[in-house]
């Protein structure tokens with residue numbers, strides 16, 4: 380027996396279908412490939428309904444003897460991308476982009492000129508390390524070349540198109556060249572902050588707030604549940620410890636990330652008039668030279684130029700031996716930031732029993748890193764070496780990420796309809812606080828999730 384809908388039922392069904400269709404047309408999707416409820420391997424696909432935009436595609440640098448870097452999750456072959464935007468050069472954001480070209484992608488990648496130059500440095504270093512260690516990393520140097528053949532250098536505020544979307548970068552204040560991607564999809568503006576810092580540092584001016592009406596804000600949350608100590612006091616503390624070491628004829632060894640941090644530290648040394656010899660080692664050298672190429676974005680370019688010109692550049696073990704043999708008071712800024720290897724390991728071996736010297740660890744020390752283990756045990760251990768450190772050491776917070784209140788204030792300024800908290804160990808907690816304390820519609824997706832935005 381055929382049962383006909385009543386007129387009422389028919390209307391209800393019709394309205395429901397109409398609502399679903401319009402909802403589908405209006406909704407956009409965000410697929411999280413990495414850096415969701417974790418830090419590292421950022422990768423997010425924004426599906427606007429008419430185009431798919433990949434925002435960052437990085438790796439999670441895994442340390443320790445058997446550590447193999449984890450790339451952001453590969454996308455299904457059916458996912459056709461219309462464009463890629465890279466927020467900044469750090470390997471957890473741009474470190475896996477060449478793999479797209481290895482898998483046949485031939486579309487554009489958009490980033491600032493600074494980002495593309497710094498990426499070149501870091502990607503080539505990754506290839507070099509992979510060759511030494513004898514493992515593959517998902518791409519080859521030819522794929523890096525193909526990537527550059529498809530790369531567009533865009534300035535802050537310069538609009539470009541990906542499909543029907545209008546995209547623009549605003550300064551993110553994190554490292555030289557870092558940008559927040561502002562994507563006007565025609566269905567609302569989506570902002571992807573990448574890593575960001577609101578407040579000024581010695582090196583950069585802090586971010587430029589996005590001026591558009593924001594529908595969805597995808598925001599990094601590295602320090603979503605933590606505040607930074609006062610930067611001024613941290614600087615003064617570092618300088619005090621450096622002065623103590625050099626007054627005792629010791630060496631002040633400063634372990635640093637090459638991109639951003641090393642330049643910040645050089646400026647701090649110059650600001651406080653540290654006049655003993657300064658050595659710049661490892662990738663810190665090349666990264667500083669690239670940052671100076673784009674001096675218009677630096678807060679004190681001439682000061683950086685001056686201190687970098689004065690600093691002695693170290694390139695090989697012979698030169699390192701020479702510095703240590705001289706036994707003269709000096710400051711050495713060197714990689715690796717987490718002490719996993721690089722020239723810092725060489726210096727530490729020589730200075731390990733020297734109580735008159737000093738080691739400042741100026742970067743984030745990830746779980747599993749040699750730096751983290753040293754802080755917990757007092758023992759320095761890598762694949763090749765293991766020894767106890769008698770040289771005084773400590774970790775200092777020179778973070779280039781926004782602290783909790785910087786993040787919350789920025790979210791309030793933009794006042795988006797929806798907040799997606801990513802790139803943090805405690806994103807769930809941060810999203811819950813944004814909801815409960817500030818009334819935002821905030822979510823913290825996990826890796827593999829696809830959410831409506």
Ligand SMILES: [Zn+2]
Nearest residue numbers: 467469553574
């Ligand atoms: Zn970063």
Ligand SMILES: [Zn+2]
Nearest residue numbers: 469471472574
């Ligand atoms: Zn990051």
